[in-house]
Amino acid sequence: MRKELIRLTVLVLFAAITFKGTMAQEGYVPAPENLDNREWFQDAKFGLFVHWGVYSIMGGGGDQGIAEWIMERKSIPIVQYEKLPGFFNPTQFDPAEWVSMVKKAGMKYITITSKHHDGFAMYDSKVSDYNIVDATPYGKDVIGMLKEECDRQGIRLFFYHSQLDWHHPDYFPHGRTGQGIADRSQSGDFNAYIDYMNTQLTELLTQYGEIGGIWFDGMWDKPDADWRLEETYALIHGLQPGALIGSNHHKMPFPGEDFMMFERDLPGENTMGFNNTGISEEVPLEMCETMNGSWGFNIIDQNYKSVKQLIHTMVRAAGYGANFLLNTGPMPNGRIQPENVDTLMAIGNWLETYGGALYGTRKGPVRPQEWGATVVKGNEIYIHVLDHRGRDIEIRGIPSDRLRSAVYFDDGSRADVKRSEEGITLSIPKRKVKPIDTIIVLTLM
Numbered sequence: 245m246r247k248e249l250i251r252l253t254v255l256v257l258f259a260a261i262t263f264k265g266t267m268a269q270e271g272y273v274p275a276p277e278n279l280d281n282r283e284w285f286q287d288a289k290f291g292l293f294v295h296w297g298v299y300s301i302m303g304g305g306g307d308q309g310i311a312e313w314i315m316e317r318k319s320i321p322i323v324q325y326e327k328l329p330g331f332f333n334p335t336q337f338d339p340a341e342w343v344s345m346v347k348k349a350g351m352k353y354i355t356i357t358s359k360h361h362d363g364f365a366m367y368d369s370k371v372s373d374y375n376i377v378d379a380t381p382y383g384k385d386v387i388g389m390l391k392e393e394c395d396r397q398g399i400r401l402f403f404y405h406s407q408l409d410w411h412h413p414d415y416f417p418h419g420r421t422g423q424g425i426a427d428r429s430q431s432g433d434f435n436a437y438i439d440y441m442n443t444q445l446t447e448l449l450t451q452y453g454e455i456g457g458i459w460f461d462g463m464w465d466k467p468d469a470d471w472r473l474e475e476t477y478a479l480i481h482g483l484q485p486g487a488l489i490g491s492n493h494h495k496m497p498f499p500g501e502d503f504m505m506f507e508r509d510l511p512g513e514n515t516m517g518f519n520n521t522g523i524s525e526e527v528p529l530e531m532c533e534t535m536n537g538s539w540g541f542n543i544i545d546q547n548y549k550s551v552k553q554l555i556h557t558m559v560r561a562a563g564y565g566a567n568f569l570l571n572t573g574p575m576p577n578g579r580i581q582p583e584n585v586d587t588l589m590a591i592g593n594w595l596e597t598y599g600g601a602l603y604g605t606r607k608g609p610v611r612p613q614e615w616g617a618t619v620v621k622g623n624e625i626y627i628h629v630l631d632h633r634g635r636d637i638e639i640r641g642i643p644s645d646r647l648r649s650a651v652y653f654d655d656g657s658r659a660d661v662k663r664s665e666e667g668i669t670l671s672i673p674k675r676k677v678k679p680i681d682t683i684i685v686l687t688l689m
C-alpha cells in the first residue's frame with residue numbers, strides 16, 4: 245500500500261514537472277542562468293566528446309569506420325548484442341585521471357554518451373536493467389563517478405543522449421537505420437518509447453546535480469515522427485533551467501534549443517553533405533570532430549589527425565564563433581588511448597601559451613579565410629595566421645580607421661600592418677612565422 249502511494253506520488257510529481265514545463269516551453273524564453281551558461285559556453289571554446297559504451301569491447305571488429313555502430317553495421321541480433329554488457333569490466337577507469345587530462349588539454353567541459361543508438365545506458369537507470377550498474381560485472385555508475393570528479397576539478401559535464409534506439413521494443417515504427425537487426429520488435433508504441441526516454445532524461449537531470457546540458461542525436465533516423473520535442477525540452481528546462489539543449493538533427497535550431505552543432509564540419513562548410521541548413525545567429529555554435537576516423541574505440545583506425553591540423557580546425561571554428569568538441573573513444577578497460585592522450589597534451593601545451601587569443605573570444609569581423617581566422621575580445625582583434633605562404637595578407641573588413649596598435653601576441657613586438665580603404669595588409673617576416681599559428685593582436689580605439 246505504502247509502496248503504491250510512493251509510486252503514485254512520483255508519477256504525480258513527474259506529471260506536474262512535465263506539465264509546468266510544457267506550459268513554460270511555449271514561446272521559449274531562456275532563463276537568466278541559461279543565458280549566463282550560453283556566455284560561459286562560448287568563452288569555454290574547447291571540450292572533450294566521449295563515445296563510450298559496451299561496443300568498445302568489439303573495437304570496430306577489424307573494420308575501419310565501425311565502432312559504436314557495430315550492432316547495426318554487422319546486423320547483430322539484439323539477443324546476441326545483449327551478451328556484450330556481460331563482458332564489460334572497465335576496471336582501469338580512473339575518473340580523476342580523465343578529468344586531469346581534460347584540464348591539461350585546456351578543455352573546459354566533457355560531453356559523454358549516457359546512451360548511444362544501441363540503447364545501453366552508461367549510468368544507473370531505474371527504468372531499465374539495460375544499464376552499466378545492473379548488466380555488467382563492473383556494476384558501477386561511470387557517469388556518476390565522472391560527474392563527481394568533474395565537480396571536484398571544475399569541469400562541466402554534458403550528456404550525449406541518443407533519441408534513436410535499436411534496442412527498445414517501443415522504438416517503432418523503425419527508422420531508416422537498424423533494418424538488418426533481425427530480432428527487433430515488429431510492433432510497439434512510439435509514445436511509450438518517448439515516455440521511457442523522458443524518464444531516463446529525468447534521471448539524468450535529477451541524479452547528478454547540475455549538468456551542462458543535453459546533446460541530442462538520432463532524430464534524423466525518423467525525421468517525420470512526433471518526437472514530442474516541446475515536452476522533452478520543457479521537461480529538461482523545468483528541471484534545470486540552466487541546462488543547454490542542442491540537437492544534431494542537421495536543421496536550424498528549434499524553440500527550446502540553446503546551441504547548434506555541426507558534425508565534422510566547420511559551420512557552413514557542408515563537406516559532410518548534411519550540414520547544409522545555415523548558421524544560427526541566435527544561439528552559440530559548436531563543431532565536433534574525431535581524432536582519427538571513429539567516434540567509439542576502433543582498434544585498427546590509425547588515421548590520426550595531426551596536432552597542427554586539430555589546432556587549425558579549433559581556431560577556424562572559433563573564427564566562426566563555434567566551440568570545438570574533440571572526441572575520444574575510450575578503450576574497454578576504461579583507459580583513454582595513449583595516442584589520444586599525447587595529442588591532447590600537445591594541444592594543451594599550445595593553449596597554455598596561446599589560449600589567451602582564443603578563450604573568451606567571439607567570432608571576428610572577417611569570416612575565416614584560406615590564410616586563417618579572426619576572433620575578438622573587447623577592443624582587441626586577434627588575427628590567427630594559419631597558412632602564411634610567405635606573402636602579404638590583405639584582410640578586408642577590419643575597421644582600420646579605429647586601429648590603435650598591432651603587435652605579435654607572443655612577444656608584444658610591433659607588427660607591420662598597413663591600413664587600406666577596405667581593411668589592412670599584413671606583412672609577416674619569415675622569422676616571425678610560427679609553425680602552427682602566428683597571432684597578431686590589433687587594438688582598436
Ligand code: FHN
Binds near residue numbers: 313461492507
Ligand atoms: O550516429 C552518430 C555517431 O555515432 C556519432 O555519435 C556522431 C557524433 O556527432 N553523431 C551521429 C551521426 O550523426
